[in-house]
Amino acid sequence: MRKILITSLSVFLFSVSVIHSQESDGLEKEPTKANQTEIWEPRIPVVNINKTSGIPSDAIVLFDGSNIEEWVSSSDANTPAPWIINGDGSMTVKNKSGNIQTKKSFGSMQLHIEWRSPAEIQGKNQSRGNSGVFLQKLYEVQVLDNNDNDTYVNGQVGSIYKWSIPLAMASSPTGEWNSYDIIYHAPLFEKGYKTKSGTVTVLHNGVLILDHHEILGSTEYIGWPKNKPHGKLPLMLQDHGDNSRVSYRNIWVREID
Numbered sequence: 001m002r003k004i005l006i007t008s009l010s011v012f013l014f015s016v017s018v019i020h021s022q023e024s025d026g027l028e029k030e031p032t033k034a035n036q037t038e039i040w041e042p043r044i045p046v047v048n049i050n051k052t053s054g055i056p057s058d059a060i061v062l063f064d065g066s067n068i069e070e071w072v073s074s075s076d077a078n079t080p081a082p083w084i085i086n087g088d089g090s091m092t093v094k095n096k097s098g099n100i101q102t103k104k105s106f107g108s109m110q111l112h113i114e115w116r117s118p119a120e121i122q123g124k125n126q127s128r129g130n131s132g133v134f135l136q137k138l139y140e141v142q143v144l145d146n147n148d149n150d151t152y153v154n155g156q157v158g159s160i161y162k163w164s165i166p167l168a169m170a171s172s173p174t175g176e177w178n179s180y181d182i183i184y185h186a187p188l189f190e191k192g193y194k195t196k197s198g199t200v201t202v203l204h205n206g207v208l209i210l211d212h213h214e215i216l217g218s219t220e221y222i223g224w225p226k227n228k229p230h231g232k233l234p235l236m237l238q239d240h241g242d243n244s245r246v247s248y249r250n251i252w253v254r255e256i257d
């Protein structure tokens with residue numbers, strides 16, 4: 001995709017240079033014909049949407065309910081993901097079995113994921129239906145049953161845990177499915193230092209809750225965010241322990257780079 005963007009940029013710059021070649025007396029001449037500002041090549045890729053699943057044709061499907069083979073235990077990459085596969089196309093956190101992560105590693109991505117808090121309410125504050133979508137295993141988009149359940153706003157559902165406050169709380173009723181659509185740009189590192197922060201845009205049930213938000217660093221329960229250099233890393237889902245019991249379904253990724 002980057003190659004396409006670079007090629008498109010090259011064509012655009014070439015087109016601009018053609019326009020600039022028409023300069024006279026130091027002033028730029030505005031194009032006088034419509035086709036002077038048209039770009040026709042290269043053609044952009046066609047993406048088809050599956051009418052049944054809604055999944056784009058160029059997506060990497062990470063979970064469709066049929067198996068959990070794309071996932072492993074985060075504590076041991078040789079151990080299959082120990083979560084519960086349900087009969088309805090979803091999987092559920094098996095409490096205290098640990099986090100799970102994808103076998104594949106990712107950088108920047110478009111991610112679609114659906115989640116559901118347990119209908120049977122247990123616990124309160126951060127102990128009610130807590131899980132999380134960890135981008136590159138480091139940056140948590142919080143999953144929490146926040147309905148009639150107060151907590152600190154930088155740790156509520158849809159936050160980048162501890163470091164960003166979402167613009168809105170758009171949760172479905174407890175026990176019903178939510179969707180996150182996430183556009184994530186990974187941070188850049190050079191010579192051991194971060195040279196560009198990662199950013200994240202999140203739509204919760206179609207509502208914009210994080211708008212190209214700068215990620216300050218890794219999610220830390222205690223302490224400041226860290227910025228240890230890294231490359232591509234797996235996507236991770238959190239087992240928060242007691243009263244997590246969160247379910248997930250329909251997970252797919254489109255790689256941006």
Ligand code: MG
Pocket residue numbers: 130131132140142143238240
């Ligand atoms: Mg969490």
